[in-house]
Amino acid sequence: MKLIGALSSPYVRKVRMVLAEKKLDYQFIPENVWSDHTQIAASNPLGKVPCLLMEGGESVFDSRVIVEYIDTLSPVGKLIPSAGRERAEVKTWEALADGLLDASILARLESTWAGRAETERSDAWIARQMDKVHLALQAMERGLGDKAFCSGIHMSLSDIAVVCALGYLDFRFPQIDWRSPHPSLHKLHDKMALRASFIDTQPQ
Structure with missing residues (x-):
């Protein structure tokens, strides 16, 4: 997995903390969405981070959606109750x-x-x-x-x-x-x- 984000973003931080607590490996790709040269729209048409890139190239965006998905990937440290x-x-x-x-x-x-x-x-x-x-x-x-x-x-x-x-x-x-x-x-x-x-x- 690849996580596109900014180190200053609290929404990105939330995802990074969840990934750490779940002990999952990923590649971090820094992105400044305010730059004239930002490429974020290629992954998230809303132009926002965080954006999670799957192995097949699909994008998952919005921090709430991403952390919910991440929590299903490993039984370690369950963070969201199932129901x-x-x-x-x-x-x-x-x-x-x-x-x-x-x-x-x-x-x-x-x-x-x-x-x-x-x-x-x-x-x-x-x-x-x-x-x-x-x-x-x-x-x-x-x-x-x-x-x-x-x-x-x-x-x-x-x-x-x-x-x-x-x-x-x-x-x-x-x-x-x-x-x-x-x-x-x-x-x-x-x-x-x-x-x-x-x-x-x-x-x-």
Whole structure:
């Protein structure tokens, strides 16, 4: 398998962490989708990463689809329950974490995208997205509570998705202090930060 992605992308990081936890080999192909010379459309017509290339050349894209597929490839470290309420809970945690990322990335693009003049940027739009970020953090803190992990008693995709979102805030929004008001998330993050999959996928 080949994974097309950017080392700065939290969605790519989520896939890389899952691949590491599943102990699966793959080739990483770096790609800058914002470059004038990007070739990503040849693999993903949406122009986004991550994109997983199969041995036969087929493409699988969207991080949620990719991690679900990867989890079926090996019985090692099952990360997504197969059915029922447990599965819905894990996928909802992933949706919440990805939603935080969606909002934070939209806010950052509004602030920094070179294709927009300073006079065209909307502070109201940025504030709207950052409100979603803070509401998502509050919901994560409530949902985690005093549990060891987000879903059940073992690490799952829920925890990987959440720490990728928190790691992106540290990477792109260091001015946001999410740790002080969210001690449970802080504890989870620090516990997950000891894993090789976390250490080896730090955003760059």
